[in-house]
Amino acid sequence: MQLSQFARVAPRYRRLLILSLGLLALVAAHGMALIYRIQPGVSLWFPPSGVAIALSFWFGIDGIILTGIASFLMSPFWGLHGWERVIGLIDVVEPLVAWLFYRRLWKGSLTFNSLKDAAIFTLSVPLVASTSLAVLGSLSWIAVGKMPIANITNSITHWWLGNAIGVMGITPTILLVLTPYLQSWGWLSYSQTSDSASPAFRFQSCRPLLLEVSTILFLCISIACVTVSEVSANSNTDFKFQQLSFLSFVPVMWAATRFGVTTGMLVATFSILVTLFSYLVAYPNAISLPNFPVPSEVLHVHKLSLLVQSVVTLLVGVAITERAKIQVELAVEKFRIGEYQARAELSEKLIQLNDSLVETNVRLAESNQEKDKLLKAEKASRTRLSNILESMTDAFIAVNQDWQITYVNQQAAVIKGVKPETIVSQNYWQQWPGMKGTQFEREYGRAIAQAIPVHFEALYIPENIWLEIHAYPFEDGLGIFFRNITERKQAEVERENLLSREQSARSEAEKANKIKDEFLAVLSHELRTPLNPILGWVTLLRRRNYEDEKLTHGLETIERNAKLQIQLIEDLLDVSRIQQRKIILNLQPVNLVEILKASLDTLQLTVDAKNIQIQKLVHIENAWVAGDAERLQQIVCNLLSNAIKFTPAAGKVEICLERVDTFAQIQIQDNGKGISSEFLPYVFDSFRQADGTITRQFGGLGLGLAIVRHLTELHGGTVQAESPGEGMGAKFTVRLPLMPNFLPKNQHSSTVNETLNLAGLHILVVDDDLDTGEFLTVVLEKFGAKVTAIASGSQALEVLATTKVDLLLSDIGMPGIDGYMLMRLIRALPPEQSGKIPAIALTAYAGEMNQKQALAAGFQIHLVKPVEQSQLLNAIAQILHTSHASSADNLFA
Numbered sequence: 001m002q003l004s005q006f007a008r009v010a011p012r013y014r015r016l017l018i019l020s021l022g023l024l025a026l027v028a029a030h031g032m033a034l035i036y037r038i039q040p041g042v043s044l045w046f047p048p049s050g051v052a053i054a055l056s057f058w059f060g061i062d063g064i065i066l067t068g069i070a071s072f073l074m075s076p077f078w079g080l081h082g083w084e085r086v087i088g089l090i091d092v093v094e095p096l097v098a099w100l101f102y103r104r105l106w107k108g109s110l111t112f113n114s115l116k117d118a119a120i121f122t123l124s125v126p127l128v129a130s131t132s133l134a135v136l137g138s139l140s141w142i143a144v145g146k147m148p149i150a151n152i153t154n155s156i157t158h159w160w161l162g163n164a165i166g167v168m169g170i171t172p173t174i175l176l177v178l179t180p181y182l183q184s185w186g187w188l189s190y191s192q193t194s195d196s197a198s199p200a201f202r203f204q205s206c207r208p209l210l211l212e213v214s215t216i217l218f219l220c221i222s223i224a225c226v227t228v229s230e231v232s233a234n235s236n237t238d239f240k241f242q243q244l245s246f247l248s249f250v251p252v253m254w255a256a257t258r259f260g261v262t263t264g265m266l267v268a269t270f271s272i273l274v275t276l277f278s279y280l281v282a283y284p285n286a287i288s289l290p291n292f293p294v295p296s297e298v299l300h301v302h303k304l305s306l307l308v309q310s311v312v313t314l315l316v317g318v319a320i321t322e323r324a325k326i327q328v329e330l331a332v333e334k335f336r337i338g339e340y341q342a343r344a345e346l347s348e349k350l351i352q353l354n355d356s357l358v359e360t361n362v363r364l365a366e367s368n369q370e371k372d373k374l375l376k377a378e379k380a381s382r383t384r385l386s387n388i389l390e391s392m393t394d395a396f397i398a399v400n401q402d403w404q405i406t407y408v409n410q411q412a413a414v415i416k417g418v419k420p421e422t423i424v425s426q427n428y429w430q431q432w433p434g435m436k437g438t439q440f441e442r443e444y445g446r447a448i449a450q451a452i453p454v455h456f457e458a459l460y461i462p463e464n465i466w467l468e469i470h471a472y473p474f475e476d477g478l479g480i481f482f483r484n485i486t487e488r489k490q491a492e493v494e495r496e497n498l499l500s501r502e503q504s505a506r507s508e509a510e511k512a513n514k515i516k517d518e519f520l521a522v523l524s525h526e527l528r529t530p531l532n533p534i535l536g537w538v539t540l541l542r543r544r545n546y547e548d549e550k551l552t553h554g555l556e557t558i559e560r561n562a563k564l565q566i567q568l569i570e571d572l573l574d575v576s577r578i579q580q581r582k583i584i585l586n587l588q589p590v591n592l593v594e595i596l597k598a599s600l601d602t603l604q605l606t607v608d609a610k611n612i613q614i615q616k617l618v619h620i621e622n623a624w625v626a627g628d629a630e631r632l633q634q635i636v637c638n639l640l641s642n643a644i645k646f647t648p649a650a651g652k653v654e655i656c657l658e659r660v661d662t663f664a665q666i667q668i669q670d671n672g673k674g675i676s677s678e679f680l681p682y683v684f685d686s687f688r689q690a691d692g693t694i695t696r697q698f699g700g701l702g703l704g705l706a707i708v709r710h711l712t713e714l715h716g717g718t719v720q721a722e723s724p725g726e727g728m729g730a731k732f733t734v735r736l737p738l739m740p741n742f743l744p745k746n747q748h749s750s751t752v753n754e755t756l757n758l759a760g761l762h763i764l765v766v767d768d769d770l771d772t773g774e775f776l777t778v779v780l781e782k783f784g785a786k787v788t789a790i791a792s793g794s795q796a797l798e799v800l801a802t803t804k805v806d807l808l809l810s811d812i813g814m815p816g817i818d819g820y821m822l823m824r825l826i827r828a829l830p831p832e833q834s835g836k837i838p839a840i841a842l843t844a845y846a847g848e849m850n851q852k853q854a855l856a857a858g859f860q861i862h863l864v865k866p867v868e869q870s871q872l873l874n875a876i877a878q879i880l881h882t883s884h885a886s887s888a889d890n891l892f893a
Contacts, residue, residue: 050170261317
């Protein structure tokens with residue numbers, strides 16, 4: 001992380017961060033001091049003093065408090081335990097005295113801006129403050145018995161020198177290097193420090209300078225190593241190291257005089273650190289010894305040498321830096337004096353020039369009078385021209401050769417939506433940036449280049465307006481007349497759109513009319529076709545007596561065509577329900593395996609008639625979906641019928657049921673006629689057939705697949721048709737959502753067959769169609785029931801009033817009293833008068849709404865004509881089982 005990023009700390013977190021970093025620095029400094037401990041409570045040098053005083057100078061009382069906290073926390077490492085740890089708080093004396101003398105009384109600078117500041121700092125901090133702490137600390141250690149009183153002199157000397165070196169080796173360097181950065185980050189205000197130092201600390205990178213700095217550092221390291229090794233070799237001699245130790249003044253003074261106080265103090269601190277590190281190298285076991293293995297006199301002299309070296313470096317460096325500042329100020333002042341003299345000379349020349357200008361102005365005033373007359377005439381001419389341009393209904397803009405607008409009339413300003421004076425003198429392309437690179441720029445350029453007028457119409461896209469342009473070049477630029485023709489263009493576009501829509505509507509109407517004609521022709525054909533064999537066979541059967549085989553064939557033909565006609569009608573009704581959105585699903589759990597089986601059974605006769613091979617692939621045992629069983633069977637039957645119809649005799653149809661993700665997938669594939677790529681997108685459209693001509697091979701109304709798609713979508717599924725092309729077969733895929741985790745209950749279903757026993761039941765049939773009444777009478781009497789068939793609702797009420805009836809079968813559409821009213825009148829009767837008689841509506845009204853109305857009137861079941869015998873018998877069994885559960889076991893023989 002860069003320092004600039006580190007400095008961007010929110011003000012509310014800044015104080016906490018400062019205190020945390022200060023406490024961490026003090027603890028680290030104590031750890032360094034412990035390495036050089038030479039006797040209890042005393043270190044060869046004491047870095048915490050330098051850090052503590054720097055923090056106190058920056059942050060005042062907060063720094064002093066941090067010093068006490070750090071000393072209290074680190075006191076056990078110095079040999080103080082229990083209540084003795086309070087002695088560690090004495091360390092606050094040193095930063096407190098230094099802060100009071102230097103910052104509070106003297107108001108000294110943090111970056112030593114003057115030699116006085118450096119001198120006062122040297123006297124008040126390493127001398128007064130460090131001596132005060134050395135005396136109080138030594139007496140405190142003697143008071144708690146941690147130090148014999150005989151060592152007090154030696155202890156005070158060591159203590160003072162260690163702290164003084166810690167102060168001089170750390171405090172000035174930290175203040176000089178870090179204070180400018182703290183000021184620039186806003187962590188220190190200039191009012192707190194009275195400083196305005198720059199946070200820049202850099203050298204100009206060049207090879208001679210790097211060589212010079214390397215030489216200084218090498219001398220520091222060499223002198224420190226030689227001095228300490230000399231001490232080690234002559235520890236019991238006459239202290240020859242003293243002369244060598246003062247050689248370190250050479251590189252330190254070199255740095256101070258050459259680069260200033262900051263670099264000098266950095267080198268002095270580096271010299272102290274190297275010397276102390278050399279002691280550790282020379283005496284690697286000194287940390288574990290009770291006393292440092294060097295005589296006190298030797299250490300005193302050496303530490304005194306380092307202290308004097310640091311003090312002298314600070315004083316000399318400040319003096320040199322102050323002198324450099326004075327020289328810079330003198331140079332600046334000298335420059336200012338020279339500038340003042342140059343200005344004075346320039347003023348004299350300007351005075352002389354002014355005198356000559358006065359004479360020139362007199363002559364110009366005379367000539368200006370003549371020019372004023374010309375200008376007035378020109379202004380009058382311009383005014384007349386302006387009035388002409390302003391009175392024009394067209395907008396006008398004049399531009400010069402640099403495309404600077406020189407004139408704008410009021411109409412142009414209105415179109416632009418601004419005041420004329422706001423765009424005069426502006427660049428034309430900046431006011432109309434959307435014209436750049438368009439037809440506008442090309443035509444303007446052509447007018448100027450060829451010196452010809454141009455006329456064109458173009459759309460200005462940014463404001464979506466159409467402009468009609470007349471541009472005329474002149475000597476100094478271009479005159480542009482334009483008008484807003486957006487309304488005219490919109491009218492033209494609207495006229496074109498109306499014409500296009502009218503043509504499209506006419507085309508669609510013609511197309512729809514053609515489809516309608518084709519559909520009516522197909523409907524007529526499909527409805528009449530089954531009637532021909534029905535009427536024909538009925539006529540033959542009435543006139544001739546046929547043997548059983550021929551009779552059976554005729555009856556089967558009549559039944560098959562009647563069912564075909566019923567299916568056509570049901571498809572038309574379904575399409576009507578779809579268009580009116582009136583299809584209602586009876587949703588319940590349905591097993592698609594059973595639906596496939598029932599659908600195949602329904603179409604088995606058709607399959608056998610064309611000798612179609614059905615291949616059934618069922619990959620799952622159960623496929624439960626939420627759906628309407630009848631509608632689902634209608635989907636499958638329609639798709640199967642479609643595949644069988646378009647598959648040639650002895651062809652093949654494949655049915656596949658499998659699970660795909662959370663869907664049940666039914667695929668029906670044939671190898672028949674196939675679907676062309678042109679018709680494939682419309683295969684599910686109503687009344688659409690690939691071949692709608694009268695010569696078509698396959699019949700139908702084109703409704704089956706449309707019904708399939710709608711019913712599938714009502715069940716939340718999808719249907720898709722695929723075909724490689726004509727003659728290559730087709731594949732239809734239906735996907736329906738499966739019911740998750742559905743477990744079917746055991747269901748017992750009974751199917752009514754020919755063994756149904758209706759003996760003892762009296763059934764009343766109400767239908768105005770005598771043929772239907774006769775048919776129902778024959779069917780029901782066959783199973784043992786007593787049947788009374790009547791033709792109106794009023795007769796039904798008379799029968800119910802005098803006769804006990806067990807079941808009612810009633811038509812809906814009858815003259816007089818219809819089925820709905822009849823059922824309401826019956827339900828209004830008391831139970832003993834057949835008010836609760838079971839009732840089935842048997843009607844040709846097949847709509848969903850008709851079913852709802854029948855059930856609402858009181859019928860239990862709604863059957864649609866024509867009804868098959870099995871369907872009728874199942875409905876009778878169901879309603880009697882529900883209404884007379886006690887006697888239900890007697891319904892079957």
